[in-house]
Amino acid sequence: MWLYALGCELAINKSRHKFSSCLGVTEVFRHEVPLLLSHTVLFPGSKLSLTILEEREIRMLEDILSGDRMVGVVFAQIPPKGNPTHPFSEVGTLARVLHADLSPEQNLTVILRGEQRFRLIEVLQSEPYWLGRVEILPNRFSSVSPQLTRLANRLSALLYRYIELREIADQLALADMTLPTDLASLGFRIGALLDVPAPEKQALLESEDLNELLLQELAILNREIKRLQHSAFWNQFIRRKAVRRALPLERAIWN
Numbered sequence: 433m434w435l436y437a438l439g440c441e442l443a444i445n446k447s448r449h450k451f452s453s454c455l456g457v458t459e460v461f462r463h464e465v466p467l468l469l470s471h472t473v474l475f476p477g478s479k480l481s482l483t484i485l486e487e488r489e490i491r492m493l494e495d496i497l498s499g500d501r502m503v504g505v506v507f508a509q510i511p512p513k514g515n516p517t518h519p520f521s522e523v524g525t526l527a528r529v530l531h532a533d534l535s536p537e538q539n540l541t542v543i544l545r546g547e548q549r550f551r552l553i554e555v556l557q558s559e560p561y562w563l564g565r566v567e568i569l570p571n572r573f574s575s576v577s578p579q580l581t582r583l584a585n586r587l588s589a590l591l592y593r594y595i596e597l598r599e600i601a602d603q604l605a606l607a608d609m610t611l612p613t614d615l616a617s618l619g620f621r622i623g624a625l626l627d628v629p630a631p632e633k634q635a636l637l638e639s640e641d642l643n644e645l646l647l648q649e650l651a652i653l654n655r656e657i658k659r660l661q662h663s664a665f666w667n668q669f670i671r672r673k674a675v676r677r678a679l680p681l682e683r684a685i686w687n
Contacts, residue, residue, distance in 0.1 A: 477624070509631065523569070583647070590654070597661065
């Protein structure tokens with residue numbers, strides 16, 4: 433049985449752009465950080481590979497690579513009416529650039545690792561690249577309770593069943609298959625592994641209460657497992673029918 437204890441992973445030093453590991457975050461810190469728009473939601477503890485095409489973002493990453501290698505990754509949502517120049521979600525993830533590679537075509541590919549959530553307070557500039565003032569959000573939410581422990585155990589079992597049904601276990605690194613013992617990290621790991629629309633993943637990232645986050649993921653996992661089981665049943669059924677009728681198997685797939 434999985435037993436989970438709540439902890440934290442990262443805290444922010446009070447000086448601008450200085451980051452260090454410690455036991456927890458008890459104060460609110462605000463910083464000015466470069467912002468990178470992404471159509472994928474990045475969770476703390478997860479990695480993200482992006483190919484950068486825009487000259488503005490390439491220039492930003494060149495500055496980052498010569499500095500502290502930190503950037504704020506923000507999901508690019510559909511802009512609200514009347515505000516077409518502000519496509520940013522309210523909550524993003526502070527990330528470290530682990531690797532960068534410039535292709536002969538001058539496209540920059542980077543690998544990022546999410547470290548800490550933040551709330552975007554205001555966008556300060558768009559040129560020469562996006563810069564925002566952010567408020568660092570703690571990765572820890574609340575104290576551990578027996579209810580949360582039972583919920584975490586249920587989620588861990590459902591997650592492995594979900595991975596099995598999606599048939600992606602061989603595509604995941606060992607680090608992804610080994611679930612963290614920290615409850616908040618578990619919630620972020622599940623959010624990263626879910627194959628659901630980006631706005632739904634963004635809602636998970638924005639959760640301010642750990643119990644709420646885990647309950648949302650429980651509902652999503654139950655829904656997706658049911659959908660995958662239904663799809664698997666009908667695919668097997670149609671395949672059996674195809675064999676009886678001597679149909680090519682590639683034509684016997686139900687979607």
